[in-house]
Amino acid sequence: MPAPVETPERNPAARRQHFRRVAIAAALGFSAFMALLLVVDLGYIGEFLLNASPDRYRRFRENIFVAETLHEVILSLGSATVTTALALLVAVPAGYALSRFRIRGKLLVDTLVDSAIVLPPLIMGLSLLVLLSVLRRAGEALGTPPDPAAGVPGRPNPVLNSFYEFFVYAKPGIVLAQFSVATALAVRSMKAAFDAADRRVEDVALTLGCTRFGAFWRAALPQARSGLLTGAVVAWSYTVGLFAPVAILAGTVKGRTAVLPTRAYMEVSNGYLEEALALTLVMAVIAMTVLIALKLLARRNAAGAEVSL
Amino acid sequence: MPKSARLSAGAAVCAALFLAAAGCGGDGPPAAGGGAKGPGGGLSGRIFVYCAAGVKEPVSALAESFKKETGVEVELTFANSGQLLGQAEMTRTGDVYIPGDTGFIDQARTKGLVAGEPRDFCWFVPTILVQKGNPKGIKGLGDLSAPGMRLALADDTAAIGKLQTRIFAKNALDVTAIKKNVVASPATVTDTALTVKMKTADAAIVWDSTAAMFAGDAGIVRIPVEKNVIGIVASAVLASSRNRPAAEAFADYLASARGREVLRAKGFTVEAPK
Numbered sequence: 127m128p129a130p131v132e133t134p135e136r137n138p139a140a141r142r143q144h145f146r147r148v149a150i151a152a153a154l155g156f157s158a159f160m161a162l163l164l165v166v167d168l169g170y171i172g173e174f175l176l177n178a179s180p181d182r183y184r185r186f187r188e189n190i191f192v193a194e195t196l197h198e199v200i201l202s203l204g205s206a207t208v209t210t211a212l213a214l215l216v217a218v219p220a221g222y223a224l225s226r227f228r229i230r231g232k233l234l235v236d237t238l239v240d241s242a243i244v245l246p247p248l249i250m251g252l253s254l255l256v257l258l259s260v261l262r263r264a265g266e267a268l269g270t271p272p273d274p275a276a277g278v279p280g281r282p283n284p285v286l287n288s289f290y291e292f293f294v295y296a297k298p299g300i301v302l303a304q305f306s307v308a309t310a311l312a313v314r315s316m317k318a319a320f321d322a323a324d325r326r327v328e329d330v331a332l333t334l335g336c337t338r339f340g341a342f343w344r345a346a347l348p349q350a351r352s353g354l355l356t357g358a359v360v361a362w363s364y365t366v367g368l369f370a371p372v373a374i375l376a377g378t379v380k381g382r383t384a385v386l387p388t389r390a391y392m393e394v395s396n397g398y399l400e401e402a403l404a405l406t407l408v409m410a411v412i413a414m415t416v417l418i419a420l421k422l423l424a425r426r427n428a429a430g431a432e433v434s435l
Numbered sequence: 436m437p438k439s440a441r442l443s444a445g446a447a448v449c450a451a452l453f454l455a456a457a458g459c460g461g462d463g464p465p466a467a468g469g470g471a472k473g474p475g476g477g478l479s480g481r482i483f484v485y486c487a488a489g490v491k492e493p494v495s496a497l498a499e500s501f502k503k504e505t506g507v508e509v510e511l512t513f514a515n516s517g518q519l520l521g522q523a524e525m526t527r528t529g530d531v532y533i534p535g536d537t538g539f540i541d542q543a544r545t546k547g548l549v550a551g552e553p554r555d556f557c558w559f560v561p562t563i564l565v566q567k568g569n570p571k572g573i574k575g576l577g578d579l580s581a582p583g584m585r586l587a588l589a590d591d592t593a594a595i596g597k598l599q600t601r602i603f604a605k606n607a608l609d610v611t612a613i614k615k616n617v618v619a620s621p622a623t624v625t626d627t628a629l630t631v632k633m634k635t636a637d638a639a640i641v642w643d644s645t646a647a648m649f650a651g652d653a654g655i656v657r658i659p660v661e662k663n664v665i666g667i668v669a670s671a672v673l674a675s676s677r678n679r680p681a682a683e684a685f686a687d688y689l690a691s692a693r694g695r696e697v698l699r700a701k702g703f704t705v706e707a708p709k
Contacts, residue, residue, distance in 0.1 A: 179651065255525050294526055295483065295512065374522060377512035379483075380495075392513050395488040398625070 164410060167403045174400045189393070189401050194381055198405075199412065201300070202386040206366040209304040213312040213361045214354070221316025221353075222342060226325075242310035251303050251371025255294070262290035297383060299376035304368055308361040315360055319353015320346060355424040359417060366413050478681045481508035483528065485519035487535035489594060490668050493557060493644075493698050494533055494689070500697055501688050507681045523548055523673060530682035533670045533689075535594055540671045550674040551683075556690040558704040559666035560643040561598055563656040564631045571637045573656055576602070579638060580612035587619040587636035589627040594666060596620075599640045601664040628653070642666075647702025660708045 178186065189195075223229065224236055242250065265286030272280035293299040323346055331341040347354075369387040376383040378392060386409045393402035486494045491513055498509035514522070516534035523529050524546055532543060540553045565573050571584065579586060589596040603610050618636055621627045628645045630636040632652040646655045670689050676682040688694050695705040 181648070181651075252521070252525075255522070259525050259527070294528065295510075373514055374518065377483075377510075377522075378514065379510045379512050382510065383512075392488055392491060395513075395515070396491055396623075396625070 164407065167407055171400055171404050171407070178400075185398070186401060186404070189398070190404050194384070195386075195389075195405070195408075197381060198384055198386045198389055199408065201297070201384075202366055202409065203412065203416070205297070205300045205304060205385065206362050209301050209308050209365050210312075210358055210362040212301070212305055213309040214316075214357060216309050217312030217316045217357055217361075218347070218354070220313045221318075221357075222320050222346065224313070224317045225320035226346075239310050239313050242307055243314075246370075247307060247368060248370035248374060250306055251374035254303060254306060254371065254375050258290045258294055261286050265290070294375065295377040295379070295383065297376065300372050300383060300385060303371035303375045304365040307368065307371065308365045311364055312357040312361045315353050315357040316350065319350035319356070322353070323349035351424075351427070355420070359420060362420075363413060363417065366409070478505045478507050478684055480678045480681060481510060482530035482676070482678050482681045482685055483510045483512070484531040484533060484685070485523055485529055486511045486513050486533045487516045487519065487668075488513045489535040490533060490557065493701055493703050496697050496701060497689055497694050498685075500693070501685055504688075504693075505681070505684060507678075507685070509685060520546075520548075523675070527675045529673050530676040530678055531670055531686055532673055533668065535666075535668065537667050537669050540669055543671060543673075548673055548675070549671045550676065550679075551672055553669040553671040554686050554690045555667050555669045555707070556694060556705070557668040557698060558706070558708055559594070559598075559668065560704050560708055561595065561602060561640050561658060561663055561665070562643045562646045563658060564628055564639045564641050564646050564649065565654045565656055566631055566634055566637060567653055569654045569656070573638055575656065576606055576608060576658060576662060580609045580616065582612075582616075584616045585618045585635070585637045586613065586616040587621065587627045587630035587639035588613075588617050589624055589640070590620045590622050593623055593627075595624045595627070595640065595642060598664045598666055602640075602658070602662070605664060606662050643704050644702045650702075663708070665708055 175183065175186070220239070224232065224239075229235060245253070262282065265282040265284075266280065268286065269282040269284075270280055272278060293302050327349065328341040328345045331345040332338070336344065367387050369391055372383075372385060373388050373391070378384045378388040386405055390402040390405045390409075393399070393405065484494075484498070491511075495511060498511055501507065501509055512519070512522075516536060516539045519532065519534065520539055520543055523532055523543065532540065532548070534540060534543075537553065537555075540549065543549050563573060563576070563579075565571065571578075573579075573584075578584065588599060591597060591600065603613065619627070619630050621630065624641050624645050625648075627639045628641045628649050631639045632649050638656075643655075646653070670686045672679070672682045672686050698705045
């Protein structure tokens with residue numbers, strides 16, 4: 127019988143190498159695809175700027191290089207950051223609870239969290255609008271009724287009414303719309319992170335006299351650090367480009383509630399594709415810079431981090 | 436812990452940026468603007484206007500000049516006409532509704548959202564856009580079905596696309612022959628006009644205001660009114676308005692001589708075509 131031939135398929139070391147190349151090709155392939163999209167957009171705008179008539183160019187300039195664009199960039203980044211912070215504030219304990227504790231009807235609780243991701247974003251915004259409108263109507267029903275004889279208008283219940291006044295067509299509405307979707311995504315990644323963390327470390331901590339909170343804070347959370355980063359990255363990047371629920375709940379008022387994605391959409395619906403693409407590219411560059419900074423910060427933290435009891 | 440200190444410093448910077456953008460205060464809901472009388476024509480406060488994305492350009496220009504003249508802050512929120520109707524119905528908030536088509540105002544009226552009569556202020560007149568100097572000698576709708584004519588007709592989902600179909604039916608044109616000549620069906624009226632400018636099409640049907648935008652690079656062949664189907668843009672004051680005097684004034688302003696000047700300068704048709 128001849129000796130088996132050493133083909134790459136049979137040689138485990140070579141097979142590992144082979145798989146390594148395939149895996150890296152997949153990662154590089156998809157990121158190259160995204161880079162291609164951005165470069166093609168850039169080329170499209172470049173070609174447009176070279177060929178644009180003076181009038182058309184003026185319209186582009188007057189809609190891109192203005193204070194409102196800066197306002198929209200800041201509002202987009204700011205609202206996404208506030209939203210992410212709020213989402214993590216809820217998602218860290220919620221993800222921990224879903225991962226560790228026995229909760230009655232946990233399957234239902236867990237699935238209700240998912241429903242925020244399943245619902246189309248526009249419907250999510252509409253549902254929030256419905257909720258706030260119902261609250262206001264309840265406020266009107268519970269408030270002082272109008273007195274037509276004395277000409278005194280009715281006064282709604284101030285507490286119920288204030289929700290509506292605070293969120294609808296106002297900046298807090300942007301955060302509320304974003305928060306409703308982003309929190310679900312953050313809870314998912316926090317639960318996965320706590321599921322992957324080693325419970326025994328917590329058990330040891332408890333045995334050594336830690337409180338339940340102490341075990342969470344000093345044993346579970348440090349292990350879930352990468353999940354925290356994932357949650358933050360997913361929530362932030364999803365939020366920063368969110369359009370539909372923001373537009374319906376907060377409106378798209380220039381200089382007040384317009385964020386970059388809503389502006390870009392308006393430009394598309396008016397036939398100004400170049401303005402929309404330019405705004406989107408600005409957003410992409412800024413968002414990628416923020417994400418890179420976040421990842422570098424996390425990497426530096428991870429280098430010096432050990433579970434400390 | 437230095438790590439959390441760094442993180443909270445970052446969070447503080449972000450929060451500060453957000454507050455800066457939020458403009459700290461003065462951010463109450465639009466309806467709280469109130470209708471108190473003030474200097475400058477006796478109007479003040481602000482009004483919240485639902486404006487169809489398709490008429491964003493002229494209405495934005497008019498909102499600015501209205502503010503200069505009266506001091507009333509006009510907040511425009513843009514979306515498609517249907518979503519705006521939904522928002523107005525759900526929130527029972529807002530002062531003026533300006534959809535892209537008057538059909539939506541009728542719908543709003545049946546829902547009891549409209550106060551008073553809507554005011555027409557702008558007419559979207561379909562026009563034939565031809566290449567500069569009209570090298571193909573196009574005189575009217577009848578030439579669109581001529582063999583070898585390269586046409587750009589906007590997609591049916593665009594407002595102009597819906598009207599052009601009605602124009603063909605109204606004039607009993609040979610739709611099969613016209614469809615054969617179509618070389619592009621862009622999604623927006625602006626892109627449709629662009630094909631003629633770029634000379635990839637010989638003719639296109641666009642709004643008169645779009646044609647005006649391309650006046651330097653293309654020629655215009657008008658469609659006689661009796662053969663045309665014209666789109667009307669109107670504004671309606673909403674029953675929910677809490678600043679009724681300012682809302683009425685803005686609706687009037689859109690249709691006023693002053694408003695017409697602004698619209699005309701942008702190439703819009705401001706008198707009902709006869």
